[in-house]
Amino acid sequence: MGKEGKTDLSSRDDLMGKIVALCKRRGFIFQSSEIYGGINGFWDYGPLGVELKRNLKNIWWEDVVRKRDDIVGLDAAIIMNPKVWEASGHVGGFSDPMVDCNKCKARFRADRIFTVIGRVGDDVIVSAGVEADSDLSARDKVLIEANSKTRHKIDHYRDQIKWVMFSADKVPPNEKALCPLCEGELTEARKFNLMFKTSIGAMEDSSSVAYLRPETAQGIFCNYKNVLDTSRVRPPFGIAQIGKAFRNEINPRNFTFRSREFEQMEIEFFCHESDADKWYEYWRDARYKWYIDLGLTSSRLRLRDHEKEELAHYAASCADIEYDFPFGISELEGVANRTDYDLKKHQEHSGKDMTYFDDQTKERYIPYVIEPSGGVDRAVLAFICEAYTEDEAPNDKGKMQKRVLMKFHPRLAPIKVAVFPLVKKEGMPEAARKIYDDVLASGLTCFYDEKGAIGRRYRRQDEAGTPFCVTVDGQTFEDQTVTIRDRDSLKQDRIAADKVVEYVRERIG
RNA sequence: GCGGGCGUAGCUCAGUGGUAGAGCGCCACGUUGCCAACGUGGCUGUCGUGAGUUCGAAUCUCAUCGCCCGCUCCA
Numbered sequence: 001m002g003k004e005g006k007t008d009l010s011s012r013d014d015l016m017g018k019i020v021a022l023c024k025r026r027g028f029i030f031q032s033s034e035i036y037g038g039i040n041g042f043w044d045y046g047p048l049g050v051e052l053k054r055n056l057k058n059i060w061w062e063d064v065v066r067k068r069d070d071i072v073g074l075d076a077a078i079i080m081n082p083k084v085w086e087a088s089g090h091v092g093g094f095s096d097p098m099v100d101c102n103k104c105k106a107r108f109r110a111d112r113i114f115t116v117i118g119r120v121g122d123d124v125i126v127s128a129g130v131e132a133d134s135d136l137s138a139r140d141k142v143l144i145e146a147n148s149k150t151r152h153k154i155d156h157y158r159d160q161i162k163w164v165m166f167s168a169d170k171v172p173p174n175e176k177a178l179c180p181l182c183e184g185e186l187t188e189a190r191k192f193n194l195m196f197k198t199s200i201g202a203m204e205d206s207s208s209v210a211y212l213r214p215e216t217a218q219g220i221f222c223n224y225k226n227v228l229d230t231s232r233v234r235p236p237f238g239i240a241q242i243g244k245a246f247r248n249e250i251n252p253r254n255f256t257f258r259s260r261e262f263e264q265m266e267i268e269f270f271c272h273e274s275d276a277d278k279w280y281e282y283w284r285d286a287r288y289k290w291y292i293d294l295g296l297t298s299s300r301l302r303l304r305d306h307e308k309e310e311l312a313h314y315a316a317s318c319a320d321i322e323y324d325f326p327f328g329i330s331e332l333e334g335v336a337n338r339t340d341y342d343l344k345k346h347q348e349h350s351g352k353d354m355t356y357f358d359d360q361t362k363e364r365y366i367p368y369v370i371e372p373s374g375g376v377d378r379a380v381l382a383f384i385c386e387a388y389t390e391d392e393a394p395n396d397k398g399k400m401q402k403r404v405l406m407k408f409h410p411r412l413a414p415i416k417v418a419v420f421p422l423v424k425k426e427g428m429p430e431a432a433r434k435i436y437d438d439v440l441a442s443g444l445t446c447f448y449d450e451k452g453a454i455g456r457r458y459r460r461q462d463e464a465g466t467p468f469c470v471t472v473d474g475q476t477f478e479d480q481t482v483t484i485r486d487r488d489s490l491k492q493d494r495i496a497a498d499k500v501v502e503y504v505r506e507r508i509g
Numbered sequence: 510g511c512g513g514g515c516g517u518a519g520c521u522c523a524g525u526g527g528u529a530g531a532g533c534g535c536c537a538c539g540u541u542g543c544c545a546a547c548g549u550g551g552c553u554g555u556c557g558u559g560a561g562u563u564c565g566a567a568u569c570u571c572a573u574c575g576c577c578c579g580c581u582c583c584a
Contacts (some may be wrong), residue, residue, distance in 0.1 A: 455544035
């Protein structure tokens with residue numbers, strides 16, 4: 001990280017560096033397996049981070065499942081029958097071997113790139129890389145495209161030339177595959193399958209192969225019939241799930257933003273085709289508002305409708321909810337109209353009937369699916385970036401000093417209340433302990449601290465994002481009141497000691 | 510995956526071949542009467558990891574892991 005000569009870009013980088021440092025310093029997020037040198041793309045949530053993340057998931061679950069009568073929950077297994085991933089297209093689609101050019105850095109599908117070499121003895125008369133359907137058509141293409149000098153040579157040696165043709169995924173020993181664009185050397189063919197593979201049972205043979213799910217959605221689609229048959233729901237209705245998913249990303253980046261193990265919070269909302277557009281718009285707008293209500297400012301948050309060309313093959317429409325991170329604008333959640341694509345695919349592959357029969361209209365149909373699918377870790381990171389604030393506060397001599405605070409929405413804050421004795425004597429610790437016990441008993445997260453100067457204790461809570469700090473002082477013993485300090489404004493109210501829980505609850509909302 | 514930069518205490522970093530450092534932090538005791546106070550004492554290191562060169566490596570070489578930036582990729 002640069003120390004000086006900051007451009008706009010590097011000061012944004014610096015901001016991300018400060019956020020990463022604070023996350024570690026205060027125990028929000030650690031790198032996985034750090035003592036062994038870490039492991040790329042995996043992260044651990046520390047004591048404050050796990051509270052923050054859990055708060056976020058609980059609020060989501062409350063808002064989309066418990067407070068609604070049209071959505072039910074689900075917790076599906078991470079490992080599913082491998083046929084699920086054939087039906088979803090995850091096994092077939094992303095496993096083509098690819099090659100890169102070492103020189104011009106272009107990337108190609110290995111089985112589509114051929115190298116053609118013509119030799120007389122050990123002399124190479126012609127060698128070229130070419131994109132083609134077969135080795136013979138590749139040679140023809142090379143002959144047609146050859147320049148006049150090369151053509152001359154080829155004609156001259158005609159019957160003596162020994163041809164070698166091969167695709168970039170089947171390079172013979174001692175040969176090298178060539179780039180069709182720049183004639184540079186190509187890398188070995190590599191398979192780019194995003195799914196983590198494992199095996200079931202003690203013996204690792206091919207019959208036992210299984211995958212860690214690359215998305216949670218398929219667990220919902222596979223249980224759609226079970227839920228319909230057991231939960232007395234009928235379209236329009238949704239199934240919600242929070243769970244881990246795994247993708248063997250080529251290039252994990254940007255702290256926890258793109259990691260190989262991550263958590264999704266996802267709804268699959270089933271409705272009639274004729275209502276699909278209406279529900280799509282409903283969920284797109286509702287999900288956008290959800291983030292704003294939890295404290296992401298609308299200037300950094302944006303809702304972006306996908307262009308027609310940008311849509312995945314299964315989606316009729318799609319919108320991204322994006323956040324302007326210090327490293328750039330990136331997606332938090334996607335809301336898509338997936339049509340009846342998924343249920344149809346599972347009906348085809350499993351042979352099981354996925355239709356719904358509507359008793360009132362006497363219509364039988366496969367429902368359309370609206371999918372609001374959010375990344376939990378991405379949302380946590382967005383709230384962390386949003387909360388990170390530097391301002392100035394006076395020290396004990398009234399001089400302004402830099403202060404770092406995390407302005408979490410009180411609902412998200414890992415610790416809701418901290419309780420301090422002003423000094424460690426005259427019974428103040430005991431009185432503060434009692435208040436601490438009361439707050440804990442109420443179910444609010446609370447932190448007790450009597451170490452060091454009062455100002456230091458306030459600042460420590462500022463970095464943890466604790467919205468309220470309660471202090472027991474001399475006056476507490478005269479009129480049973482305490483001061484309660486607001487994290488953002490630094491203002492203090494004096495309230496009755498037994499009203500702390502009530503005061504905080506009112507402001508958490 | 511490619512190219513570049515970086516990796517030293519919990520954090521920020523200094524240290525260009527000769528006994529591992531500073532500031533902050535953390536812990537204890539005292540002091541302290543509302544915003545990173547003060548005093549005294551204390552703790553903290555596989556110098557990312559492994560190998561090599563050398564009498565001697567944090568320092569030079571190679572490999573490897575991790576982080577950052579750009580490209581690439583992105584169901």
